[in-house]
Amino acid sequence: MEKQEFKGAVDQIYVPKEKVFQAIESGMKKTNKSSFSSKKKAIFSGVAAAALIGMTIGSGFVNPSMNKVLAKAPFIGQIYQEFGDSMGMNLAKQNLVTSLNQSLTKNGVTVKLTSAYFDGNAISITGHVEGDLKFNKNEEDEVSFDVNFENHKGDHDPWLDGMSMGLKPKGKGLDFHWQFKYPYKTIKENFKLPLTIHYINSTKGDWKFDIPISQKKFKTVSIQQEKNYPEEGVKIGLKEISIAKASSTLVYETTTEYKDDWIYFFKGVDNKGHVYHFDNHTIIAESKENDGYHKTLRKRMNKLEVGATSLTIYPELSIEDPLVQRQLDTPSFTLKSKRTDLAIKVNSVKQDGDKLILDYYFLGQPKKLSKGKLEIITHNLGYAFTLVDKDYLDQMDSGFPPQNHGMKRNKVTLLDKNTAHFQSVFDLSGERKIENFKLENTVLLFNFSSFIGMKKLAPFTIEIPKSK
Numbered sequence: 045m046e047k048q049e050f051k052g053a054v055d056q057i058y059v060p061k062e063k064v065f066q067a068i069e070s071g072m073k074k075t076n077k078s079s080f081s082s083k084k085k086a087i088f089s090g091v092a093a094a095a096l097i098g099m100t101i102g103s104g105f106v107n108p109s110m111n112k113v114l115a116k117a118p119f120i121g122q123i124y125q126e127f128g129d130s131m132g133m134n135l136a137k138q139n140l141v142t143s144l145n146q147s148l149t150k151n152g153v154t155v156k157l158t159s160a161y162f163d164g165n166a167i168s169i170t171g172h173v174e175g176d177l178k179f180n181k182n183e184e185d186e187v188s189f190d191v192n193f194e195n196h197k198g199d200h201d202p203w204l205d206g207m208s209m210g211l212k213p214k215g216k217g218l219d220f221h222w223q224f225k226y227p228y229k230t231i232k233e234n235f236k237l238p239l240t241i242h243y244i245n246s247t248k249g250d251w252k253f254d255i256p257i258s259q260k261k262f263k264t265v266s267i268q269q270e271k272n273y274p275e276e277g278v279k280i281g282l283k284e285i286s287i288a289k290a291s292s293t294l295v296y297e298t299t300t301e302y303k304d305d306w307i308y309f310f311k312g313v314d315n316k317g318h319v320y321h322f323d324n325h326t327i328i329a330e331s332k333e334n335d336g337y338h339k340t341l342r343k344r345m346n347k348l349e350v351g352a353t354s355l356t357i358y359p360e361l362s363i364e365d366p367l368v369q370r371q372l373d374t375p376s377f378t379l380k381s382k383r384t385d386l387a388i389k390v391n392s393v394k395q396d397g398d399k400l401i402l403d404y405y406f407l408g409q410p411k412k413l414s415k416g417k418l419e420i421i422t423h424n425l426g427y428a429f430t431l432v433d434k435d436y437l438d439q440m441d442s443g444f445p446p447q448n449h450g451m452k453r454n455k456v457t458l459l460d461k462n463t464a465h466f467q468s469v470f471d472l473s474g475e476r477k478i479e480n481f482k483l484e485n486t487v488l489l490f491n492f493s494s495f496i497g498m499k500k501l502a503p504f505t506i507e508i509p510k511s512k
C-alpha cells in the first residue's frame with residue numbers, strides 16, 4: 045500500500061502521518077529491499093524517535109488544552125507526555141491505561157514493560173531496557189528490536205504494519221514507546237497479546253511476555269452512505285464510526301478502477317466547525333469485483349465531538365501508473381506514462397567502463413519548477429529506474445530484480461533546470477549488478493508513480509445518526 049514517495053509534501057504544508065510513514069517505507073524499499081526487510085521489524089534511533097514525536101504532535105491529535113491536562117496527569121501518563129502521545133495522556137487522565145510490571149533479564153539485558161492501552165483501533169506499549177547492549181557494526185548510535193507478536197514470524201507479522209516507535213534515554217537505560225494498530229476485522233475488548241523480542245541489537249534473548257490488552261466498551265454508529273466519483277473511477281462507501289474514550293474509528297470501503305490506486309482523507313470538519321485528522325489505516329478486507337478493486341479499511345481519527353451530526357470529508361486520490369519498459373537495443377527512445385502526460389525522452393545510453401550513463405529530458409513537468417520540487421524530482425529519479433537482465437524480467441519480486449540480475453539505484457545530476465535535463469549514472473560493478481552485462485540484453489523500467497501528485501477530490505458530507 046506504501047507507494048508514493050514524498051507525495052503531497054511539496055504542495056501542502058500539512059502532511060498526514062499516514063503519508064509520511066508510507067513515504068518512509070516506500071523510500072526504504074526502493075533503496076534496498078534486503079536491508080529494509082532485515083530491519084523492518086523494529087529499528088529506530090533518537091533522530092527517528094524525534095521525527096515520530098513531531099509527526100504525532102503535528103497530526104492534529106493534540107488537544108489545545110492538553111497542557112492543562114498534563115499538569116494534572118497521574119504518574120503513569122508522564123511517559124506518554126515525554127513521547128508526545130496525546131491519546132496516552134488523555135487515557136491516563138481517565139485511568140484507562142493498564143499498569144504493567146513484567147520484567148525479564150536475558151544475557152545481561154533487562155526488558156521491563158511498564159504500561160499499555162487500547163482505544164478503538166490504537167494500541168500502545170511502553171517499557172524500559174537496560175544492560176550490556178551490544179551494538180551492531182557501524183551502528184553505535186542506533187538501538188534495534190527484532191520483535192514479533194502472537195506466533196507470527198519475521199516481517200509478515202500483521203501487528204508490525206505501520207508500527208511507530210520511539211526511544212529516550214532514562215536512568216541507566218532507555219525508555220521505549222510503541223504504537224500500532226489492531227490488525228483484524230473483529231475487535232476484541234479484552235485479550236492477551238503474546239510478545240517475543242528475539243534480539244536487541246546483537247544480543248539474543250527471546251524475551252517473552254503476555255500483555256493484557258483491554259479497553260472500555262465503545263459506541264458504534266452505522267452510517268451506510270456513499271460518494272461516487274465516476275470521472276476518476278472511484279467510489280467511497282462509509283460504513284460506520286466507532287467512538288472510544290480518546291479517539292474515534294471510521295470504517296469505510298473504497299472501490300477503484302486500478303488496483304493500486306489509493307484514497308486518503310486529508311481532513312474532516314463537523315457541523316460545528318471542529319477539524320478532524322486521520323491516522324494510518326488498517327486493511328481489513330480486499331477483493332476484485334466486477335466494478336473494480338474493493339478495499340475495506342479502518343482508520344483512526346480524533347474523538348468525535350459531542351453533538352456532531354455531520355462530517356464533511358476531504359478526500360485525495362493517489363494514482364499508481366503502470367511500469368513502462370524498453371530494451372536497451374537502441375541509443376534513444378521515449379518512455380511515456382500510461383495515465384498522465386509525463387514522459388522520459390532518452391537522448392543517449394552509453395556504457396563507459398563500469399558505468400552506464402543515461403542522458404534524458406523529463407517531459408510534461410511545469411515550465412517553472414521550484415528549488416524544492418526539483419530536489420524531490422532529482423531524489424526520486426535515483427530510484428525510479430530499474431535495469432533488469434531480459435531473461436530474468438519475469439522473476440521480478442514486488443518491483444525488485446533477482447540478485448545479480450538487476451539494479452535500481454543510480455546517481456542523478458541535474459544538467460539544466462530550465463529544460464528538466466538530467467543524467468543518471470549506474471555503477472555496473474556495485475553490490476547490486478547484472479552479471480555479464482550487455483546493453484542489448486538489458487531492459488530499462490521506469491516508474492512514474494512517485495512523480496504524480498495527489499489529486500484532491502470534491503469533499504462530501506455524511507450524516508451521523510445519534511448513537512443509542
